[in-house]
Amino acid sequence: MFLMSYPLWVKVTAVTLLAVCGLLLVIFKPNFPIDPVPTSSPSVVVNVGSNHTGNVAGRDVIIYSGQTDAQKEATLELQANLERERTTRIKLENNLAPRRLTESDKNALIKVLKPFAGQKCLVSSILGDSEGKAYADDFVQALDGAGWDHGGDRGITYNAWSVNPSGLQIVLHQRTQNTGDGNPAIAALINVTKALGLIDENGVKLDPQIPSLVVQFRIGTKPVPRN
Numbered sequence: 001m002f003l004m005s006y007p008l009w010v011k012v013t014a015v016t017l018l019a020v021c022g023l024l025l026v027i028f029k030p031n032f033p034i035d036p037v038p039t040s041s042p043s044v045v046v047n048v049g050s051n052h053t054g055n056v057a058g059r060d061v062i063i064y065s066g067q068t069d070a071q072k073e074a075t076l077e078l079q080a081n082l083e084r085e086r087t088t089r090i091k092l093e094n095n096l097a098p099r100r101l102t103e104s105d106k107n108a109l110i111k112v113l114k115p116f117a118g119q120k121c122l123v124s125s126i127l128g129d130s131e132g133k134a135y136a137d138d139f140v141q142a143l144d145g146a147g148w149d150h151g152g153d154r155g156i157t158y159n160a161w162s163v164n165p166s167g168l169q170i171v172l173h174q175r176t177q178n179t180g181d182g183n184p185a186i187a188a189l190i191n192v193t194k195a196l197g198l199i200d201e202n203g204v205k206l207d208p209q210i211p212s213l214v215v216q217f218r219i220g221t222k223p224v225p226r227n
Contacts, residue, residue, distance in 0.1 A: 101138035110145040112192040116185030117147030125219035127158040165220030
């Protein structure tokens with residue numbers, strides 16, 4: 001209504017300018033800043049990792065501030081449950097894994113046994129037991145590195161015992177006061193295998209069929225883990 005008092009050319013000019021401004025707004029849409037919408041951070045995040053086989057390797061619980069006492073208690077319980085699950089899984093994986101000597105084990109055996117190079121020995125495992133054979137091969141490598149004499153292939157045997165042994169056994173013809181019948185090489189072997197956790201207190205056996213002053217590495221079945 002305010003244009004009614006103006007001349008016609010003014011009215012036409014004003015309307016034309018308004019139309020041009022409207023068209024420009026349609027063609028060139030301005031990007032007006034938009035205030036960010038605040039979002040609440042989660043109070044607990046569980047990160048799941050994986051190992052080279054693609055299996056779950058670990059889980060981490062990340063706790064954010066602002067939790068209530070009930071939420072904190074639930075988070076701590078979740079953390080404890082995940083830790084128990086991880087421990088159980090690792091124990092199960094270790095139980096299923098085949099026995100092998102690590103490079104550290106082999107080096108320790110070589111270091112302790114090398115001063116007694118030439119000591120005669122035998123390495124025996126169960127016939128048809130591929131896991132035990134691989135474990136026995138590890139001992140052959142360590143004995144070769146220490147210069148112990150297993151007589152080549154003659155001293156590496158695969159036996160069909162009437163009752164299969166369990167675990168690793170150090171077998172002697174006879175033994176006096178846990179010293180390997182006065183043989184320092186056998187005494188050193190017993191000490192290092194115990195120190196490495198390869199045998200326990202029952203891991204040294206006597207067998208009259210073993211030649212005197214010869215030691216046999218007898219690889220039995222993989223022991224059933226104790227609960």
